Amino acid sequence: MYLFPTDESGNTGWNLDSPDQPVHFLLTLGIHEDKSREIDRAMFRIALDYFPREARNSDFEFHGGSIYRGEGYFNALSPIDRIQIYNRLIQVIVDLELPVFVEGIDKRRLKASSANPAHPYNLAFLYLVERLEEFLESQQPAANGLICADENRERDRSIISDFDSFKEYGTALGYKPREIKRLLDTVHFVKSQDSRLIQLADCSSYLICRCHNLNLKPPANMTASDREIIRLHKLLESTKGGILNKDKPIKKVHNRGRSPGAQQVPNPLSTVQDQNNEKNDKNQDVFVLIFFVILKPRWNNVDMNSPLTKSKNRFKATSNKMPA
Numbered sequence: 001m002y003l004f005p006t007d008e009s010g011n012t013g014w015n016l017d018s019p020d021q022p023v024h025f026l027l028t029l030g031i032h033e034d035k036s037r038e039i040d041r042a043m044f045r046i047a048l049d050y051f052p053r054e055a056r057n058s059d060f061e062f063h064g065g066s067i068y069r070g071e072g073y074f075n076a077l078s079p080i081d082r083i084q085i086y087n088r089l090i091q092v093i094v095d096l097e098l099p100v101f102v103e104g105i106d107k108r109r110l111k112a113s114s115a116n117p118a119h120p121y122n123l124a125f126l127y128l129v130e131r132l133e134e135f136l137e138s139q140q141p142a143a144n145g146l147i148c149a150d151e152n153r154e155r156d157r158s159i160i161s162d163f164d165s166f167k168e169y170g171t172a173l174g175y176k177p178r179e180i181k182r183l184l185d186t187v188h189f190v191k192s193q194d195s196r197l198i199q200l201a202d203c204s205s206y207l208i209c210r211c212h213n214l215n216l217k218p219p220a221n222m223t224a225s226d227r228e229i230i231r232l233h234k235l236l237e238s239t240k241g242g243i244l245n246k247d248k249p250i251k252k253v254h255n256r257g258r259s260p261g262a263q264q265v266p267n268p269l270s271t272v273q274d275q276n277n278e279k280n281d282k283n284q285d286v287f288v289l290i291f292f293v294i295l296k297p298r299w300n301n302v303d304m305n306s307p308l309t310k311s312k313n314r315f316k317a318t319s320n321k322m323p324a
Contacts, residue, residue, distance in 0.1 A: 001032070001033045001143065001144050001145065001146070002030055002031060002032055002033070002135075002136065002143055002144070002145040002146070003031045003032075003033065003036055003145070003146055003148065003197060004028045004029070004030060004031070004101075004132055004145055004146065004147045004148065005028065005029050005031065005148050005149070005195065005197035005198045005200065005201040006026065006027065006028040006128070006147055006148065006149040006150070006198075006201055007026075007027060007149065007150045007192070007198055007201040007202040007204075007205045008024065008025060008026050008027070008121060008124075008150070008152070008205060009024075009025045009027070009064075009202075009205040009206050009208065009209035009210075010022075010023050010024045010025050010209045011024055011120075011121065012024075012107070013154065014119070016107035016108060016110060016111040016117070016120070017107070017108065017111070018107065020213070021107075021209070021213075022106065022107060022108060022213075022216075023104045023105065023106055023107065023209070023212060024104070024105045024107060024120035024121060024124060025102060025103070025104050025124075025205055025208055025209050025212070026102070026103045026104075026121065026124035026125060026128055026205070027100065027101065027102050027103075027201055027204055027205035027208060028100075028101045028102075028128060028132065028147070028201065029093065029098050029099070029100060029101075029197070029200060029201050029204065030098060030099035030100070030101065030132075030135065030145075030241065031098060031197060035096050035098070036197065038096065039092060039096065039196065039197060039200065040196050040197070042092050043062065043089065043092065043196040043199070043200065044196070046062075046085060046088050046089065047060065047062070050077065050081065050085060051073060054073055058193070059193055060073060060193070061192055061193040061196075061199050062085070062089060062196070062199040062200070062202070062203055063192070063199065063202060063203070063206075064086075064202050064203040064204075064205070064206025064207060064210075065206055067082050067085055067086055067203070068082070068086070068206070068210070068225075068229075070082060079225070083228050083232075086203065086207075086232055087232060087235065089200060089203050090203070090204070090207070090232055090235050090236050091235070092200065093200065093204065093236065093239050093241075094235060094236070094238055094239045094240075097239060097240045097241050098239060098241050099135070099239075099241030100204065100236070100239060100241055101128060101131050101132065101135070102205075102208060103124040103125075103127050103128045103131075104124070104212075105120040105123050105124050107120055110123070119155065119158070121152070121155045121159070122155065122158060122159065122162055125159055125162065125163075126162065126166075126171060126173060126174050127174060127175060129147075129163065129166055129171060129174075129180060129183065130171050130174045130175070130176055130178055132145060132147070132182075132183060133178060133179075133180050133181070133182055133183055134176075134178070136182035136183070137182060142182065143182065144182050144183075144184050145182055145183050145184065146183070146184055146185060146188065147163075147183060147187045147188065148187075148188040148189075148190060148195065148197070148198065149187055149188070149189050149190075149198070150189070150190070150191075150192045150198050150201075150202060151189045151190060151191050151192070152189065156187075156189045159187055159189075160186055160187050160189075163183075163186060163187050164186070166180045167180050167183070204236060207229065207232055207233055207236060208233070208236075210229050211229055211230060211232075211233040214226050214229060214230065
């Protein structure tokens with residue numbers, strides 16, 4: 001059994017024009033049940049080292065933004081101490097070789113793709129579910145998994161409804177339609193302060209989002225804090241989790257919000273070219289740099305604006321493409 005603690009970063013709701021947060025990231029850690037207690041104990045030891053009394057408080061938690069900015073429990077710590085805390089948290093992922101799954105949605109391109117685009121969280125979640133199902137099926141023997149996510153009152157009911165539809169009809173609207181058999185029950189939304197696993201996902205997603213935004217910043221304007229973020233990002237990249245391709249530590253996420261027949265637009269952000277994908281699929285459009293997961297989208301003639309609950313007929317139409 002795998003646990004998939006999930007958190008997001010760069011969420012601006014329905015504001016898809018934010019210049020400061022252009023990409024909505026959704027991240028999941030793949031944690032086998034045998035490693036869950038070990039992670040929990042390791043994080044508690046880190047908390048005790050810096051907060052011998054407060055670590056046991058019910059509202060204490062590791063939060064990426066709070067550590068970086070020195071807020072809440074972390075406001076009395078020096079920048080050096082906060083960097084050390086972040087370093088030790090990421091080192092837990094590296095030491096235990098946890099697989100990391102990331103999805104990123106370019107908000108402006110999503111907005112341009114439709115007059116009524118899907119919410120970035122829901123779209124990222126759809127692709128994430130497909131990737132997790134594929135991962136579970138690839139295990140020897142095939143494994144089951146459970147998704148738990150940080151509480152999100154804006155989207156939690158919608159995400160739970162979408163997940164129910166995926167389990168019943170499959171992911172007909174995804175880049176790779178498939179049945180969902182290995183992900184069990186529902187999406188369990190909990191407060192991050194009650195789960196150290198979700199806290200670890202939060203720190204990771206914050207780091208990825210922050211580093212991505214720094215890539216848009218002129219190198220001459222980077223501060224010492226910015227350089228530490230980049231260093232921590234490289235540490236996270238070094239994990240030897242099962243899905244990590246060590247030959248290409250920086251991977252890409254595709255523009256799946258674009259209409260299938262839309263004109264191709266060169267992407268100034270992408271520095272990674274996948275010639276094989278380009279040869280096999282002339283319709284794909286790379287638009288966001290990211291790492292850990294290589295995704296290979298295949299466009300289907302589906303209406304992105306159709307409710308997920310009406311996807312049964314589309315799933316049947318594409319069932320002959322379903323992987324065994």
